[in-house]
Amino acid sequence: MQASTVAITGGTGFVGRHLAERMPPGSAVVISRRTGVDVEDVEALTAAFAGCDVVAHCAGINREIGDQTYERVHVRGTATVIEAAKRAGVRKIIMLSFLRARPSCGSPYHESKWAAEELIRASGLDYTILKAGMIYGRGDHLVDHLSRTVQTIPIFATVGFREKPIRPIPIEDLTDVLEAAVNGRMPRATVAVVGAEQLLLSKAVRRVAAVLGRRVVVVPAPVWALYALAQLTEWTMTVPLVAKAQVRMLAEGVVDAAPPAASVPDDLLPRRRFTAEQIRSALPEPGGFGLRDLRLFADR
Structure with missing residues (x-):
C-alpha cells in the first residue's frame, strides 16, 4: 500500500510527536498551536489538511486553563477538524x-472525549477511534512525574484506600x-488499547524508584x-503533579x-511490559520538582 500523507493535530504533543517521527520523511504535516494553527x-x-489522506486527531488537554476548556478543545475542536477534513478531501x-x-459520568474530561x-462516528467519514489507557514514554506524564516525585520526596499516596489497577501502554506500542x-x-x-501488564500504580512507583536507586x-x-492535591497543583504548577x-x-x-469496545487486532496488541528497561527508556533528565515548576x- 502506498504510504498515506497524514496531518497530525496536537503534533507537537507527546503522542503526536512520536507518530510524526514514525512517519516516512515528508508524509506528516504537524499541526498545533505552536505551529500557529488553532484547532477551532x-x-x-x-x-x-490539503493533500492529506488521513488526519490523526491527537489534540487534547487533561486540565482546563483559561479559554482552553474541554468543550472548546475536545468538542468544538473536533467538530472543526471534521469540517476541515471534509473540505480538504x-x-x-x-x-x-x-x-x-x-457520557453522563460526572467528569467533564470523560464526557467531552465521548x-x-x-x-x-457520525461524520460520514471513515474513522478509527482509539480508546487508549495510560500511555508512557519519554516526555509523558506517567514515568516523568513518578520519577520526579520520588526524587523530591520519598512518599507516594495511593488514590483511594483500595487501589484500582492500571495497564500502562508504552508509546512505541x-x-x-x-x-x-x-x-x-x-x-x-472504535477499539480499546491497553498495555500488556496489569498492576497497581503503587507497584509502578516502586519499580520506578528501584530503577532510580531510591x-x-x-x-x-x-x-x-x-x-x-490535584486542584492545588493545577492552580500552582505549570504542569500539575x-x-x-x-x-x-x-x-x-x-x-x-x-462502554465496552473491541480490542485491536492480535498482531497489534501491546506486548511490552512495564519493565526496568522500559522505565529507563522513558526517564526524563535526573532531578525532582523545584521552583521552576511553579x-x-x-x-523568572
Missing part, C-alpha cells in the same frame, strides 16, 4: 480518545496501532485528598473500556 480555525485547518480521521470516555467520539490505522486498518472501528514509602490516602481528571481515572482504574517562578 476551520480555514487554517482546511489549508493544513480527507478520507479518514483517527481520533485518540480515552479508555473510559463515556462527545468528540460521537461526532467522529500505541504508535504501532496509530500507524496501522493511518495505513487503512481498523476502518469504521526508596519510597507508599501510604494510603482517600480519593478526596488526591482531588484536593496530578490533574483532577487523572485522579478520576486512577480512582476508577484504567483497565477496561467504558507558575509563580516559571518566567
Whole structure:
C-alpha cells in the first residue's frame, strides 16, 4: 500500500510527536498551536489538511486553563477538524480518545472525549477511534512525574484506600496501532488499547524508584485528598503533579473500556511490559520538582 500523507493535530504533543517521527520523511504535516494553527480555525485547518489522506486527531488537554476548556478543545475542536477534513478531501480521521470516555459520568474530561467520539462516528467519514489507557514514554506524564516525585520526596499516596489497577501502554506500542490505522486498518472501528501488564500504580512507583536507586514509602490516602492535591497543583504548577481528571481515572482504574469496545487486532496488541528497561527508556533528565515548576517562578 502506498504510504498515506497524514496531518497530525496536537503534533507537537507527546503522542503526536512520536507518530510524526514514525512517519516516512515528508508524509506528516504537524499541526498545533505552536505551529500557529488553532484547532477551532476551520480555514487554517482546511489549508493544513490539503493533500492529506488521513488526519490523526491527537489534540487534547487533561486540565482546563483559561479559554482552553474541554468543550472548546475536545468538542468544538473536533467538530472543526471534521469540517476541515471534509473540505480538504480527507478520507479518514483517527481520533485518540480515552479508555473510559463515556457520557453522563460526572467528569467533564470523560464526557467531552465521548462527545468528540460521537461526532467522529457520525461524520460520514471513515474513522478509527482509539480508546487508549495510560500511555508512557519519554516526555509523558506517567514515568516523568513518578520519577520526579520520588526524587523530591520519598512518599507516594495511593488514590483511594483500595487501589484500582492500571495497564500502562508504552508509546512505541500505541504508535504501532496509530500507524496501522493511518495505513487503512481498523476502518469504521472504535477499539480499546491497553498495555500488556496489569498492576497497581503503587507497584509502578516502586519499580520506578528501584530503577532510580531510591526508596519510597507508599501510604494510603482517600480519593478526596488526591482531588484536593490535584486542584492545588493545577492552580500552582505549570504542569500539575496530578490533574483532577487523572485522579478520576486512577480512582476508577484504567483497565477496561467504558462502554465496552473491541480490542485491536492480535498482531497489534501491546506486548511490552512495564519493565526496568522500559522505565529507563522513558526517564526524563535526573532531578525532582523545584521552583521552576511553579507558575509563580516559571518566567523568572
